[in-house]
Amino acid sequence: MTQKKLSYGEYLQLEQLLDSQGLKSVENQTPVHDEMLFIIIHQTYELWFKQILHEMDSVLTMFKGNYVQEENLGTVVSRFDRIIEIQKVLVNQITILETMTPMDFLEFRDLLTPSSGFQSTQFRLIENKLGMHVDERIQYGKQRYNTFLENEESAKVLKSEEDPSLFELLEKWLERTPFLQMEEFDFWSSYQKSVETMIKGDIEQIKSNTQFDEDTLQNSLKQYESIQRTYDALFDESKYIKLQSEGHRRLSQKATLGALFIQLYRDEPILQLPHRLLTQLINIDQLFTSWRNRHRLLVFRMIGVKIGTGGSTGHAYLKKTAEKHSVFRDIANLSTYIIPRSLLPELPKKIKHQLGFHFTYGK
Numbered sequence: 583m584t585q586k587k588l589s590y591g592e593y594l595q596l597e598q599l600l601d602s603q604g605l606k607s608v609e610n611q612t613p614v615h616d617e618m619l620f621i622i623i624h625q626t627y628e629l630w631f632k633q634i635l636h637e638m639d640s641v642l643t644m645f646k647g648n649y650v651q652e653e654n655l656g657t658v659v660s661r662f663d664r665i666i667e668i669q670k671v672l673v674n675q676i677t678i679l680e681t682m683t684p685m686d687f688l689e690f691r692d693l694l695t696p697s698s699g700f701q702s703t704q705f706r707l708i709e710n711k712l713g714m715h716v717d718e719r720i721q722y723g724k725q726r727y728n729t730f731l732e733n734e735e736s737a738k739v740l741k742s743e744e745d746p747s748l749f750e751l752l753e754k755w756l757e758r759t760p761f762l763q764m765e766e767f768d769f770w771s772s773y774q775k776s777v778e779t780m781i782k783g784d785i786e787q788i789k790s791n792t793q794f795d796e797d798t799l800q801n802s803l804k805q806y807e808s809i810q811r812t813y814d815a816l817f818d819e820s821k822y823i824k825l826q827s828e829g830h831r832r833l834s835q836k837a838t839l840g841a842l843f844i845q846l847y848r849d850e851p852i853l854q855l856p857h858r859l860l861t862q863l864i865n866i867d868q869l870f871t872s873w874r875n876r877h878r879l880l881v882f883r884m885i886g887v888k889i890g891t892g893g894s895t896g897h898a899y900l901k902k903t904a905e906k907h908s909v910f911r912d913i914a915n916l917s918t919y920i921i922p923r924s925l926l927p928e929l930p931k932k933i934k935h936q937l938g939f940h941f942t943y944g945k
């Protein structure tokens with residue numbers, strides 16, 4: 583018996599896929615042209631969310647298995663690269679929906695109620711797997727966000743709250759960073775001296791800036807007092823814990839120091855990939871913030887300050903999520919602690935050697 587050759591359409595299950603645009607306006611016998619775009623764009627987002635979850639799950643498995651060694655780091659970084667490229671598409675394709683006018687949207691908007699993007703299970707899974715903390719979520723109608731989902735979907739999302747997130751696994755990985763306690767080289771006290779030199783230099787510059795009036799001068803100096811306090815907390819466990827309990831920091835002190843070491847010595851061969859990974863986490867976080875901002879601007883131009891079909895305050899709610907819903911802000915904030923290369927404590931030869939690549943072929 584000859585087997586039927588696999589066709590393009592069968593492989594991609596196009597019949598099912600292309601038959602999945604059930605326009606409510608058509609069902610209602612008042613067809614609205616733009617509803618097709620509205621459905622297709624949401625479906626496209628969901629497909630890309632699926633791909634992001636696919637990449638994230640594989641990275642989480644590698645982190646969980648504790649085998650994020652140099653061999654796997656390259657794979658992690660390339661999966662993150664893929665997520666980042668998808669995110670750029672997610673941000674950019676909002677412009678396609680902006681070709682629909684608010685009046686055209688109004689033609690079918692009521693038919694969607696009470697459904698809303700707020701019920702996107704995959705979006706919630708991405709947030710939770712990244713490490714969004716339920717206590718940090720902006721409250722929505724005084725109800726837990728998962729109560730707006732169907733039972734099965736809600737269970738999935740709740741499970742993802744319990745599973746170790748990328749944030750938690752990354753924190754553990756950073757805490758294991760070698761070279762933090764190095765015999766013969768007290769890195770942190772050398773670094774502290776360099777920081778003090780840098781801060782002194784910055785303060786001198788502020789004081790000698792003739793453009794500043796008295797108020798600006800005093801405010802800038804105050805700002806530096808607070809920067810100085812956060813530097814002090816970096817090396818003082820009880821002060822650091824206080825910052826954490828006040829919600830100013832999430833990442834542990836040990837992980838922060840590990841990440842800082844990576845960022846400072848990024849040029850050393852062994853630290854180049856970890857540095858790329860930390861940069862990618864900042865990118866991923868900030869691209870979601872960009873998406874949230876683009877989406878809220880879209881919402882503003884479509885419905886102004888009306889409430890959402892899901893019942894939230896609409897634009898006001900979305901604006902708050904764009905400001906608050908970020909996961910890796912502590913990594914971006916490491917820039918506060920970065921010192922110029924010229925002030926970087928020189929690493930002892932032995933450590934520099936350990937941080938280099940070694941030719942092991944054939945041993």
Ligand code: HEM
Pocket residue numbers: 623624627628679687697698699700701702705877880881884885889890891892893894895896897899900903
């Ligand atoms: C005309 C276009 C759109 C309008 C007017 C709109 C409106 C809204 C509003 C008002 C909310 C807040 C919840 C509510 O009260 O319903 C929301 C949430 C959301 N929307 Fe949209 N949206 C649009 C397009 C999209 C698209 C294309 C996506 C892509 C997946 C999307 C995904 C989401 C998500 C994930 C949320 C939850 C955000 C969060 O809670 O942080 N929306 N949308």
